[in-house]
Amino acid sequence: MKASLKAYAKINIGLRILGRRPSDGYHLLETIFQELDFADEIRLEVNRSGHFSLDSNRKDIPLDESNLILKAVNAIKPWLPEDLGANIFVDKQIPPGAGLGGGSSDAAAILKFFRPLCHHEPPLKSLALSLGADVPFFLAGGSAYAKGIGDELEPVSIPLDWTAVLVMPPFSVSTQQAYRDLRISLTDTVKKTNIPSFLRQGFAWRFFENDFERVIIPAYPQIGAIKSALLEAGATFSALSGSGSTVYGIFCSDDKARSCVSKLQEYGRIVMCQPRGLT
Template structure:
């Protein structure tokens, strides 16, 4: 069984406040895009779990979210069935695109089907939540409002598909390092939410990523990429999540392709598109 595992971008992110457990409450818009990894699943004898991948920057050991998802399914269902899993990476790690979380969600869906476990949507969502804040989103896809730590989801009507040009800087950004530097001045509890205003008006100009205040201080080159996309006519340009990927959404493919052609030759860039929920479910496979 081969399944796709799509990336996401954040169309805005608001910091609401810091929680007693050290995490931050946020409000964000998750949006799937067409950039995707591929995962191959094959049955194996009971007790056999093999995981391999083609990205040497990723740890393919028991700490990997894919294996954690497998073992969680085994513990929760009592099955001893085995699996051999191979991951072909296209979504770079540590760039704010949710690649590992997407891989974990794809694993839950694929093994639920391959092992005939019969878990329902609510049960899978509970398992996904225990693996990470972004994992539940990838059971839905499309456009979703994420609240609390990002795991309380409201699926929203999809936006029209838009070309998405992404630049991948040659370094990852550890998410904890960005949130650790968030000060009280960035919290927006009690303020009018620009995300909610966007959902009423459709004005992309309202959307902001609060984390950019921290990110640009530490990585000023990312602000230059954001400015470049805006100069080239992007309707929205932001760092995705905590970075390091920077994206520009364009109103048409010709504008996005022109922006890509004018990028410096050393830039690692990819042209994708936003992926509505129906298309996401159709392409994901594994009974999503």
């Protein structure tokens, strides 16, 4: 059996770091995850060898069991027939370390694909969470308000009549270093959420900001330059996605978005894409 899967990217609309969880030190946050139609493609050839292999068009990503695709395979394997195997090829379009959730989306796509082949129903949500805090979001995709460590999800209805222009500079940003630079202590008072109140007032881009920008833009001035360039090109809103390095601009006109793509080539790879609703 052969199959081809799409593993879609996400952006963060707003990202607030609220504090740290006393039990384990994980950072607490709130954000809106928004799925996009920009995607990796995962091609599988299922066989009865009992062995799973992974290959890719990119040679700068691990192809061993440190890759989230094979981690997802290993997570769901106890529920699969013992002789089930697959040759897996990932056509990576979403760059690693770009703040777009490519690896997490790949993992979720694998879990969803193998679920119907299981001899018993696997605990998909808990398996997803074991792989990463934002993997559960990609099981459903669409638009979701997230809090906790990013795993407490609630579908939200927001306007999707816009185009995103993603600017991906030729470097990644360390999430661990970004959190360290925020210097949030376990003794700090946990901030209250505010995105739900924003949504009750009616969705408006001006409400949202990404807390990581205050430490990442000084460390990576090019990110600040990209954000300014997007706004100057006519973006309604621009922000860092996650902890970066991708900066996105929101355009209400496809013509303005296309014009922006031609103007910002010097900053790195640029992709124009659309938001995806729940399917």
